[in-house]
Structures are given as structure tokens and as C-alpha cells.
Amino acid sequence: MRAPQLLSRLPSSFEGGFGLATVSGCLWFLACTPFDWSAAGWIAAVPMLAAIDRAPTYRRALYLGGWAGAVETGGGFYWLIDTTQRFAGFPWIAGVLVLALFCATRALIFVLFTAVVCAIRRRIAVPMTLIAPLGMAACEFLVPQLFPCGQWITQAWHPLVIQIAEITGPWGVTALLMMVNGAIYDLWTNARAARNAAIAAAAILAVALVFGVVRMRQIDELVAHAPRMKVGLVQPNIAYSNDPDSSPEEASRELTILQEESHRLEAAGADLVVWSEGSYPVALPRELTTDFPPDSAAMIRRGLAGPVIIGADTYD
Numbered sequence: 001m002r003a004p005q006l007l008s009r010l011p012s013s014f015e016g017g018f019g020l021a022t023v024s025g026c027l028w029f030l031a032c033t034p035f036d037w038s039a040a041g042w043i044a045a046v047p048m049l050a051a052i053d054r055a056p057t058y059r060r061a062l063y064l065g066g067w068a069g070a071v072e073t074g075g076g077f078y079w080l081i082d083t084t085q086r087f088a089g090f091p092w093i094a095g096v097l098v099l100a101l102f103c104a105t106r107a108l109i110f111v112l113f114t115a116v117v118c119a120i121r122r123r124i125a126v127p128m129t130l131i132a133p134l135g136m137a138a139c140e141f142l143v144p145q146l147f148p149c150g151q152w153i154t155q156a157w158h159p160l161v162i163q164i165a166e167i168t169g170p171w172g173v174t175a176l177l178m179m180v181n182g183a184i185y186d187l188w189t190n191a192r193a194a195r196n197a198a199i200a201a202a203a204i205l206a207v208a209l210v211f212g213v214v215r216m217r218q219i220d221e222l223v224a225h226a227p228r229m230k231v232g233l234v235q236p237n238i239a240y241s242n243d244p245d246s247s248p249e250e251a252s253r254e255l256t257i258l259q260e261e262s263h264r265l266e267a268a269g270a271d272l273v274v275w276s277e278g279s280y281p282v283a284l285p286r287e288l289t290t291d292f293p294p295d296s297a298a299m300i301r302r303g304l305a306g307p308v309i310i311g312a313d314t315y316d
Helices: 004-011 015-030 038-042 045-054 057-075 078-087 092-121 130-143 151-155 170-189 191-225 248-268
Strands: 231-234 272-275
Touching: 015 038, 015 045, 015 057, 038 078, 038 151, 038 170, 038 272, 045 092, 045 170, 045 231, 057 092, 092 130, 130 272, 151 248, 170 191, 170 248, 231 248, 248 272
Parallel strands: 231 272
Antiparallel strands: none
């Protein structure tokens, strides 16, 4: 039997499928920062799976899968509009177009995933528990991304879940999520037929979590016996600007603040001082490997005894 027993009860109209795909996209981005409803990641794909599995044509299925990916990306990367305005000087409408283009390109992952699922499910009754994890992990791996991101990002704050990335890369975390989503979908549509696959999925998830517990204990043991170094992070709260024409006086003032904060951290016992990204007030030559001489106003480690790591814009 190709179609599960309950599948016929799911909405097959365009509006119904569109609504299910939209719900999936929303659940995915709500599972990420800044919303952090990470538990939603374990059910987020279920509505989309229902929509594409129930779609009457390949074309509609591909559209619904792509739409779910576009909604997920738009909700997660909404900040691109403000970023393009602030740092590229784009008008807001151009920022919206950049976001729309980015959503469309990342939605290709979901379109490819949908194509794989439909190509298989419309020929043979393979459980979603198997197709969903393998399909989504492979699509994330194969499709190039400007900002590498995947369903795995929803579990960033759950160390027990993400430890398997040490073995599988982040795609293993995506596979875990999609495996559970697929098992829920299979149980929902045909509980009796999905029983064995669901049990296997539960066992795999349990093994992954046990590995997480064991690996975290191993790392904690290593950390407990590792040599210690005190690191001081300089955060002077100087407003960032991409204006290359800042005055020498302003650059000198900012450098002085960075050095004063570094002295304070060294006095408090820091073995290594780190300045934040782009903190050095002027661009430096890329080939620079040593500090400026003491008689130079650009000297970095003025009066500092220990090493300093700085963040700076560079030029060739």
C-alpha cells in the first residue's frame, strides 16, 4: 500500500498544503536563535512531509517543499535587510530583494529533498523514518551555501545531541532530527506499519544521546587535568565604523583605551589578552608579523608584558 491509511485525511488542496508547509518553515526558524524553541526542531518537518507526500503532482510538491525552506530562511535571516542597509548602504527595498534571493537559493535544499522523497515514495513504500534523515543530510551536504547552516543549528544549545557531530559532522545532527520527524509522520499516518521503524529510530537516538553523555564526561576529565591559562578579553565598547577616514586623533584615542584595558587585565592576572574583532583602529598590512617599534604611535603592546591577539582590518 503506497499511501498510508491516514494520509487520505490530510488536506490535499493547494491551500491546505501551503498552510502545512508554512507551519513547517515557521517551526524551523522558531527553533533557532533568537527564539530558541529548540524542541520545535523535533517536529518541524512533520507538516511539510505531510504536504509533499499528499501533493497530487510533483510540481506542487516541489513548490511546497521550496516554500517551507524559503519561510524557514526568511524567518532566520531577517537581519540581512538591516545588515545590507547598515554596511552596504542599500535602500530597504534592495535589502528585501537580497533577502528574497537568499531565501530562494537556500530553498534549493528543500526542493532537492522534496524531489528525492517524491521520487522514492511514489514508487515504493519506504518509511519517512529512513528517507527523511538520509535525504535532508545529503541535500545539506551537496548544496553550496553562502552562510553554512542546516537543521542542525536548532540544537546548538543541547550538547548531548550535538556530540555526534564529532563523528558525522553537523549532518549527523540533521539526520537525527529528520529521523525523529520521519518516525512521527509514519506513526501518525500508519502506526502499525511504522512500529518497527519507530523502534529503530528510538534506539538510534538513544545511542546518540548515550554517546553524548560519555563523550562529554571524557572531555570534562581532560579539561579538569589540562594546564590553565587566564585569558582577558578587551571589550571597550567603542562604536564600530566602516569609515576609513577616521581622524588620527580618534584612532589614537581608541588605541589608548584598548591598551589601558589590556593593562588592567594583565594586572588582574591575564596570561593572554585578546582584542575583539576589528578592534585595532586602522587597517594593517596583511604581511605584518611583529609589533611596531616603541617610538611609533601605532605600537600595539605598549607597556604590556604578555602576548596580545588583536582583530584588525588588513590590506595587501
